Structures are given as C-alpha cells and as structure tokens.
Amino acid sequence: MSYENSRVSDVANILHARASSLVNKAEILKAVELKGLLAELPTLPVEQRASFGKDINHLKQELQNIVNESADTQERLATIDVTAPFDVNVNGHRPELLPSTGGSIHPLMTEMDAILDIFYRMGFNAVESRQIDDDYHMFESLNFPEGHPARDDYDTFMTTDGLIAPAHTSTMQNRVLKKYKENLEKNEPIAVVIPGRVFRNEDLDATHEHTFYQLEGVYVDKGVNAGHLIATLKTFLEEYYQQQLKVKTQPFYFPFTEPSFEFAISRPESLRKGTGTEDDDWLELLGCGMVHPNVLRMAGIDPEIYTGFAWGVGIDRLVLMKYGIEDIRHFESAKLDFLRQFA
C-alpha cells in the first residue's frame, strides 16, 4: 500500500532502510522519526489529520511486521522429528491428552445433534447448509424477485463479488428439492432437514447475534396439506420437549411459502419458572408454510401434482431458553468458563 502523505512515505523509506541494517529489529519501533510524525499530527489542518494518522498507523504496522518476522528467523529450539510419536530424550515421558472430564461439546452443537436425531427418527434426510451462496439460491429460487420488498426483511451480508452470506437455511431448498426429486418418481416423499449457520446484518447485543444457527425442513409429496405441516411440527416439538403441547399458527408472509405461518407452542413445563402464571404464554418458535408453487417449479417439480411444506427453526433461542443463558454472545466467545459448564 502506498501512503497518502509524502511526508510519511519519506520517513517510511528511511526507516525501512535502517531496519534492514539493524540486528535487533525491535529497535526500529523506537525511532525518533516515528515520534516526530506523531508530534506533527496535531499541528496539521483538521481535514488532513485523518489521512495522516492512518498513514502513521500503517507505517507502524509495517515496522511491527518486520520485527515479528525477524523473530521467526531466530534460532531457538532443537530440531524435532515430526514423524515420531514423541520427542527425543524425554526419559519415558509421553505427550498426554488432557483429562476427559474437562472436555466439552458446544451446547449449540449438542442441541443441533439432538434435533437432527429426532428428525432422523421421523424419517428425514439431512444436508448441511452452505455459508456462502449466490443470489439465485438465497432469493430468486425462493420466489423473491429482484427488488422485492420482502428482501428488506433479510438484512444480508454481501461480498464485494456479489455473493451472499445466507440469512436463512432456505438457501438450500432449491438444491435439496432437486437432489431428492427422484424420490417422488419412486413414489416416496422428499423429507429433508437442513442444519446450518446463517448470518444477519444485525448489531450485536445480549439478544442479537449476526451469526446463528437454523434448521430448515422441507417435505414434498402428493396430497400434502397444511394439517400435515402442523402435525409434523407438533410431533417434533413434543418429542423435543418430552411432553404434550398446545400449538397455534398465526398467518404470516414469506415469499417462498403460501400460505405462511408463524408457529407457536404453549410454554413447556421445563421452561416454566413460576407457578402456573405462564400457562397462557405462547412461544413463537418458527416460521413455516406450504411450499410456494414457484419454488417447486424452479426445482422442476410439478406443483399441480405435488405439494409440500417447509419450516425454519432458530437453534440459538432454544438453547438460550433451555439453560436460561443471559447473553447470546457467550456462544461465540470461546470462553472456557462458559463452555466447560456443558462438559
């Protein structure tokens, strides 16, 4: 990268030259010229300061890199034989695994596996979702035309190459429908769940994550109706919470399902803290609906013959509720204080 200010670029040339002749490269970080640049900063016109400051930081980083690299080339330890199972001259000592009691699986993954297990038992295949995708799969094949206002509800991250960090696991629907289309020809349903990591351009706080986990499901066959959808989700949730549940649907809008619903359940016993006051408390757990004929059509399935349903459920929230975790940011914090509670 070049510098915007020639003053900084002149100093950079001097310091690079000096650094190459130093034995202890770390000394270059103390160069008087560098301090000089910093001292100049407040004397500059306001509009120039930002760019000047940026240049100084850039130069500092360059010099730091030189210092770091020099450390790599320093001779430090005896060479090792990487093909051996242990080091030389260790007198019978062997490398050891840490005690298994301290090991742990991430609670989100434990839950995802438990949920997958239920769906396997219910007869669903599973396919993992992608983490970078194109507009066709994320939107177009799901009946979101270009410029459709429903796209506003998905605050997607886009790469500079026009690719998308998927905001829902539905990004796999078209692929999954195509992959399992042959089931229909064999007079078997398409029944697939899609676990995966998804992304929303949302500011991070205790209840909002930009990175989270979803499980998508899709079921297509002849004669599938909305009652099948409700029954399937109810069965899944009753198995998951190990109890009978009251369920209700609320009409909703998704471009890729028609009709669309929000699906809510009565608060399960295990999530009740109080004394029955939460009876009437509905938990909206997932979005669902009958697969839109355009979505089937785009996967080469004739919507006159086949119908289906699909849903998506957020995993993070299930885990937050299950353990009463107060801050969603713990999930991706990698803090052992958090993780080892799930050992």
Place this chain on the structure above:
Amino acid sequence: MKISLNWIKQFTDVNLSVDELVKKIGAQLGAVEEVIDLEERYRGIFVAQVVSCEKHPNADKLNVCKIDDGGQAKDIERDDNGLVQVVCGAPNVRVGLKVAWLPPGVTVPSTADKDPFVLGSRELRGVMSSGMLASSAELAIGDDHGGIAELDTPAEPGTYFAEAYELNDYIIDIENKMFTHRPDCFGILGVAREIAGIQGIKFTSPDWYKSSLGRIKPESSKITLDVRNGATELVPRFMAVALSDLRVGPSPFIIQTYLARVGLKPINNIVDVTNYLMYLTGQPTHAYDANKLRIISGTNDTVKLETRMSRAGDKVMLLNGKEVELKDNSTILITSNDIPVAIGGVMGGKDTQVDENTKDIVLECANFDMYSIRRTSMKYGLFTDGVTRFNKGQSALQNDVVTEEAVTTLIYVAGGHVASDVVDIKNKQFEISPVKVSSEFVNERLGLELSTVEMSELLANVEFTVKVSGTELSISHPYWRTDIEIAEDIVEEVGRLHGFDRLPIQLPRRSIKPVERDKLLALKTDIRHTLAKAGANEVLTYGFVHRNLLDKNGQSRKEAFELGNALSPSLQYYRTSLTPSLLEKVHVNVKLGYGQFAIFEIGKSHIKGQQDQREVTVPMEFNAVSLVFAADEKTSKSYNGAVFYQANLYLDTLARACRTQIIKRPANDEVLRSNPVLSHVAAPYDLSRSAIVCDINGTVFGIVGEFKQSVAKSLKLPQYSAGFEIGLRALQSKSNDATYKPLSRFPKAEQDLSLRVSSDTRYADVKVLLDEELGKLTGLNIYANIAPVDIFQKDNNKHITFRLTAAHNEKTMQTAEVSGLLDKLATIASQKLGSERL
C-alpha cells in the same frame, strides 16, 4: 399497522370482545404486537367550558379561569355556582371556549408511556388551581404546545373527553410483515374487510370506494393544469386536480384524534385529509401549493406538473428539510418546468409545501412502480408512510375513487372549489383476470372438505366475485387486491378465512425404509465426541474476521472474500482457514486463568478462486477441523519434550477414532506453493516444526505443528502452543471398520530392539520399514507388533528402541524365534537405512 377499533367499526360490526378479537386476528390475520386501551389513557378527562377568565393578580401571563364541568368531577373544590377554578397560562384561553380539563388525580396523556405525571390541586402564585386545561401536545394528539386545545365538540360540559371524541377505543398493532403482499391492509378499510371476513360477516365497501360516483364537478377553470407523465414505464397512472380558495387551518378535532391515535401527526386540514385518506385506503396522495408551483412553472397562467426520471445531479429540497442530490437516472421525480419538486411516491418538496398562506392546491394521486420506490427509498435512506404503502404495490384502480373522496373531503373541511378538470393519465389497461380453481384443489391442500358454496361465501365476504360451475370456481378478486394471481393464493384465502386453527391435523404417511444419515454431519458429530473425550473443548467462532487477523497469520487478503457491508472491520473478511480464529481465543482463556487447554472448532473456510466442483457458480466450502493446544509458562514446565507432540497426539487420537490412516511428512515451502488451500491453512504454522498430514495415497489434507514466532507474538500465545488443521474430506472418505484378528491362546513374547541411526533419519522411515518387513516375516499365524519405547539423541546419532510383542496362533513363541525375527529386522534396517544394532 396500527388500527383503531372504533375506526374499524365504522365499516363493519365486531361481535367479539377485544380479547377474543385480538386472538382471532392473531390466528387469522397476523401477529398482534400490542393492544392499547385508549380509554384508559384519557380516563377522567372532561369536556369543560370556560365561564370566566380573569388576569392572575400576581402573574402577568396567567389567567384565573372558572370552568363548568357540568358538576361531574367528584371531590373537587367548587365555588358557589359549582364552578371549578383553574389557573391557565395559555394565550388563547377565553370565555366560552370548550376545553379538555384534566382534574386532579388524572395522568397527563402525553406522559402515560414514559414517566406518568399525575396532576394535583396546587397553588400557583397564591391562587388555587385544580388540575389543568390541556394543550394538544399534552393530550398526545398534536405537537402544539402554543395554547390549549380548542374543542369543537357539541357535547355538553361534563361529557367525558374520550366519549366526545370517540377515544373510548382500542389500538391494535398488527405486525407489518404479515402484510408485505397485502397493499390493501395498509389501510383501515382493508383491515376492516378482513376482520369482517374472519368473523364470517359480509363486508361491503363504502359506495365511494367501490367505483367512481362522478362527484367532481369543476366549478371554475381558474387554474390551468399542464400535467404530463414522462416516466410512463414506472408511473402506470398519474392523476391531478386543482382546488382553489381553500382555508388552511387546523382540521376538525375529531380528525386530529383519529390521525393521532394511529400514530400520525396532525399538521393542517389539507395535509391531514391526505393522510387520513391514505390511512383509510392505503393510497397516498400529495397536495402542492398551486401558487408556488405556478411560480416554478415560469408562466403566469399555467401550473406545470410532470413526472420524469432523475438525472445525476438533480437536487430537491424535501419536506423534512433535507436536500437530496440524485445519484443516477433511476428515481421518479415530480417536476415543474423541469425543476424537481418532489420525489415521486417517496416525499414531497419543501418549495411547494402547503402552508398557512396557501389558497390553491394541486392534488396528486398516482401509482408508482413498487420496485422503483423501494430502490429509491433504500438508496437515499428515505422511509415514509408513502414508501411503506407504495412499495407493497398499490392498485392503480383506486386512484380515481381516492381522488374523488379526497376532493370531496377537502372541500368539506376547508371550503373552496374544484378549479380544473381532473387529469387522469393511464399508461396501460388494468384488467382483472379471474383465477380458476377447483374445490378439490383447495381442499386437498388444506385437508378440508368444504363445499363450493362454503368457499364462495368465505370469499364473497371479502368482496370477491365467485362463479361456480360444478366443482370449479372462477374467482375475480376485487380491484384493490394485487396479491391474488394463482390458485394457491385462493388456498391461502380460504384457509385463513375458514381458520387455519380449524384444520384437521394429521402426520404425513411414511415408509419404513431406514433413513441414511448424512456422512459429513455424522463425521462432525464423531469428531466432536472424540475430541471432547480427549479433554478438548469445542468452540464456535465467527466465520468473519478482521483483516489484521489475516495479516498477522500471513494469509493473503486478496484471496479472502470481503463483505461489502460488514458490521465492523472486525467482521470484514471470510476466514480462509480455521486456526487463526482459535489462536485469537487462546489469550482470552489464559487470562481467564486456564493453565492448559485444547480448543477445537469444526467449521468451513472459503478461498477465492476455489470454485465448487459440482456447482460452478459458488465457491468451494472447505470443511475442516482445527485444534489448538496451549499451556502457560508455569504449566508447561510439567511437560517434557516439544509441544508439537501434544498437538500431534490429538491428531493421532482423532485419526484413530475415525479409523483413518495418516502419514506425516516434514513440511516445506514447496508443498505449500503448489497447494493454494494448504498455503492458507499452513500460514500460521512454523514449517520447521510442523508436519504435513497426508492420507495413505500421499494426498495432502492438513498440517500439524507449532506456530510462527510472529504469530505467537502478535496473538499473545504462550510459548507452549501447537495445533493442527485438517480437511474433513480425507477423514470421511477413508473411514472403515476396525480390523480384527482372532485371539491367540498362547502367551505373548516381548523383546526390545535398539537401533542407532543418523540424526537425519526420520523415525517414520525406520518404523515403516520395520512394520513392512515384520508383516512379510510373520504371516497369518503370528500376531506381531512393534512399538517405540524410547528415542535418545546425542550428537549426530539417534537411538531408537522398539519393543516387539509377538504371539503364535498354534503354539508358544520361543525366545529364539523372537530373537530371530529381531535379527532379521536389524539386518534389513542396516542394509536399507545404514543403522547399527545396539
């Protein structure tokens, strides 16, 4: 979308309690976010009349008023005539005025939500004042703090304020998302129709909304309009009409309360009428000051109004006081004499705004392309009630009826005349084509058995026209429904109006064929169980990283996908491998006090230029597992030997659990150069202290090793840190079952073999050779195994001691036989590796 129940009731009966209604709306229309009891907010407030008004003896700006509340307020101090004394500072207070009186004990409505302020009786400069006379702002109706609200109600003093202005009302806030495809439900009429429909009540739209009644009769041609549509592609219909001699002022108070209760601000009677109709029908309209337009038009006798597409550099000063400079040619502008006066469908302009001096106006009622409106709104960050409605795709067929109603209402509230012909520029025919569907089609998708009659009735309740022939229905939707296109839309309509909560629920059929578990997912589960059992902790970290993390690890930023709209620089790039994310989390945990730990992550990474082999439009996703072992300075003292072997042990443990045979080779630059993926994976590793991991065919799939000093330094790693990262593909495809050999009934024999080799000879070369030769020498009947016991290095020599364990299937192995095996092995090693037996 906030709806007022009283407003709804002007158009349909509601036969349910509020609770029941809210439940029904939730089940059959959309999620209800909030219900507000407005009567509660206005409880205790009376309409009162000012009977006397005198200057306050001790304060210039205050008046002491006696008000008549019809004697309604309880427990209040009254004079001999039963009047109540209130001190009031408003300049407009005067005898005879009807006012809203807040007696002591009442909460000021505008404070109800945040910090409720309850009034009392108190002395103001020595004069007792009971409660207060409220301004519009204090009543949470307008912005006007300038004086008290002047009530225009015919109600007697002592009437409850809420009763006088129909504020004994409930506001029900229905989630907007549900209405994304329902432009009509962004109007009270649309929601009222649905509320009728879900109650099974037949709804009838007001006559004026059904079709034009021909009510607009120009009374003069005082204003000559020159209206053109230069953006025909994106403006399917554009209507305008001029009105003259209006009196601009506040709206009737009841209109103000209706606007306020649904969240709109009353401004003046002209703007209020346009907002009121927008909220009623979903169709925004806009009023321009005709005189200001005429001046911009540059002529004395003609008012010009024209739509055109923007040009880069066009500027328009908007009603919100902000000037927008147009970036390109994709925005619909309303212009006069080519000068922009509004952004079509988005926001009006300041320069042609209706103000208190306005006499004549031009009313615009148009239809705009929803996609264009949305793009403009996003591009310039303009979010208005107009945008919310236009970007749902309003029906162009309501422009004439709304124009007509707007003109009629404007003249009703502000006087004046129609002063021009109605201009109506249509750029296409708007036709409604019927959707044909059979009752089977609908029933099959809902699991119901409704008759055609039942279906027709449900649809007719919300003003669809249904023709039935046998089991076939031919359904014409009313003009305001732009969402009905296909048979499935009718399924939704029938299901919802019937009640999705009444569908029979039943599980789909299934076969007993076992489901095949997904291999990749199963492998991931196996890995996490294996490593957790080995004392490691699974972490999840973001897939997006800071460019500094790439830099620090020596990974080329150019090959990392970059987000164009990252939340922050720390989440700007897709990671190109997993190890750096773990390294970033080591220091955190050391600081938390963990002396030693192993953290691992199973995740995906992406590198530019590596396309998916089956799907060329998307990048390859590399599924990998990475683990980092670290011990702080104190804890690492209890370890003997390089930390490399700690990471290596975890890798071996994993490979064994996955029954995958792996081969390690010393790492070097050459391998990396030829493998762009590995070059990212290996970037943080110190190649002189790392091994490349291969499968038995020599295909490289990862690295295990210690980290570069530069990496350790910049990420504050303890010296005793090492890790690995391997692709899952090798593990997955190589998985196989365990191999079993029958147990021998005879005892095992053990003997050691020590070999001296030069220090450059690799352990693996010796071990592989011995394993191979041992296999050849022993055959099927002998079980034999060699394992390392010790490696000792001095000067340029390496001594490796192996222990041979052997058993025969049919007899006891003799010592001589074992020695014989060792002799043979030593000889071959000496021949092939130049080793010396010790």
